[in-house]
Amino acid sequence: MVKLPMKEREQTVAPGTIITIDGPSASGKSSVAQRVAAAIGLPYVSSGLLYRGATYQVQRYRVNPEDEAAILATLEAHPIQLLPRPEGNRLLAEGQDITEQLHTREVDAMVSAVSKHKRVRQYVYQRLRELSPPFVVEGRDMGSTVFPDATRKFYLTARPEVRALRRVPERNAEYETVLQEILRRDQADRAQLAPAPDAVLVDTSEMGIDDVVRTILERIPY
Ligand SMILES: Nc1ncnc2c1ncn2[C@@H]1O[C@H](COP(=O)(O)OP(=O)(O)O)[C@@H](O)[C@H]1O
Numbered sequence: 001m002v003k004l005p006m007k008e009r010e011q012t013v014a015p016g017t018i019i020t021i022d023g024p025s026a027s028g029k030s031s032v033a034q035r036v037a038a039a040i041g042l043p044y045v046s047s048g049l050l051y052r053g054a055t056y057q058v059q060r061y062r063v064n065p066e067d068e069a070a071i072l073a074t075l076e077a078h079p080i081q082l083l084p085r086p087e088g089n090r091l092l093a094e095g096q097d098i099t100e101q102l103h104t105r106e107v108d109a110m111v112s113a114v115s116k117h118k119r120v121r122q123y124v125y126q127r128l129r130e131l132s133p134p135f136v137v138e139g140r141d142m143g144s145t146v147f148p149d150a151t152r153k154f155y156l157t158a159r160p161e162v163r164a165l166r167r168v169p170e171r172n173a174e175y176e177t178v179l180q181e182i183l184r185r186d187q188a189d190r191a192q193l194a195p196a197p198d199a200v201l202v203d204t205s206e207m208g209i210d211d212v213v214r215t216i217l218e219r220i221p222y
């Protein structure tokens with residue numbers, strides 16, 4: 001098991017605590033997970049960065065995103081590593097921090113094709129399950145598939161138009177283009193986007209980040 005760096009504050013949750021925060025693109029998962037984790041003194045883990053890192057390697061080594069075996073061979077030869085840091089997760093590829101290259105339209109355009117392969121998902125699940133609780137983890141299927149026995153599960157949603165408006169400043173692209181790309185990725189990700197039946201659903205369309213964080217903290221035993 002991989003011990004995660006813990007904030008110096010004394011532990012306030014049970015040692016085995018796992019909080020999952022899932023949802024579609026720009027629903028607020030990363031921002032909210034980072035704040036919730038900081039509030040209860042836990043590390044937070046971004047599963048999406050592992051899929052983005054895998055996609056970056058596929059593009060870097062010009063691998064066919066439809067070729068599952070070639071993708072796995074590339075990840076074996078050119079490994080990626082997630083560093084969950086309280087100030088923000090970092091993703092290393094062959095020892096180099098490539099995090100800044102991962103939130104781009106190029107990676108957005110291909111990440112669903114790479115992520116849909118069963119063995120790619122198993123590769124990511126393996127990395128995540130090596131992490132030693134307690135932690136907050138965000139993604140799409142953390143509560144439904146990867147950590148079904150999580151202590152608390154949350155599923156953030158927001159209207160696509162709201163999510164597109166939030167994403168525009170991060171992608172330096174026109175609103176309509178960003179909206180279409182979000183709708184395309186929602187559709188491409190639909191297999192892993194179903195909330196766990198025991199997840200608390202939070203529609204963040206009309207909520208500020210602090211309200212979402214408060215809504216989640218109120219439902220966590222700490
Ligand atoms: N409830 C909210 N209200 C307003 N802006 C938000 C809200 N949640 C997230 N944001 C902003 O929207 C953008 C995308 O949020 P992010 O946490 O990256 O979403 P995700 O991880 O689900 O893709 C960020 O700039 C973030 O600050």
Ligand SMILES: Nc1ccn([C@@H]2O[C@H](COP(=O)(O)OP(=O)(O)O)[C@@H](O)[C@H]2O)c(=O)n1
Binds near residue numbers: 112113115141185
């Ligand atoms: N748990 C997860 C997390 C991400 N992903 C894939 O990785 C892509 C990027 O996830 P992300 O969380 O970094 O993306 P945003 O939601 O921040 O836009 C998603 O569009 C999915 O294709 C997944 O399949 N399962």
